[in-house]
Amino acid sequence: MREAELSIALQRGLIDELVALDQDPVSLSEVEQRYTAQGMPVKPLQASIRDLIAGRTKVSDFDLIYSAGLYDYLDDKVAKRLSAVLFAALRPGGRLILTNFLKGTKDTGWSEAFMDWFLIYRDQADIEAFADDIPNEQIARLHQYQCPTGSIGYVSIRKKS
């Protein structure tokens, strides 16, 4: 979540609360020390995707939900279910942004061989399909883009006001 350090809105106090959700207590402890303890409005929340989908952890009223570095681990069915749960947690007019490493990303062989880091690489159509379980009539706009190096694909889904 190093991008928090680049967020001008967060630095200027324009964000009421940023909830950092992860299942890993060590990652959350780093978030706590690095941001919360420094006075930033960052709330670490320990939960798994399973908790969210089963409704054991409830989330609601977000203007923006952003997932980086997670969907690459999820199969299509779980990815679609999770996206519907996250979309339901948005306020009217809110935005859900999801990311996934793209097929054709350079050096995936190196990552797998030397880092033992196996991800599910997807194309833009696969990433757009994350929205399949979201009721169509609730979507104001869905659009896709990718990072300048063609490594990460994004889908942005805005909820109707």
Ligand SMILES: C[S@@+](CC[C@H](N)C(=O)[O-])C[C@H]1O[C@@H](n2cnc3c(N)ncnc32)[C@H](O)[C@@H]1O
């Ligand atoms: C590549 S890291 C990205 C971390 C963070 N999102 C970021 O962008 O800095 C992947 C993270 O996904 C978390 N993760 C993987 N599977 C998960 C699950 N089923 N539920 C919750 N978190 C999960 C891991 O604990 C890990 O911290």
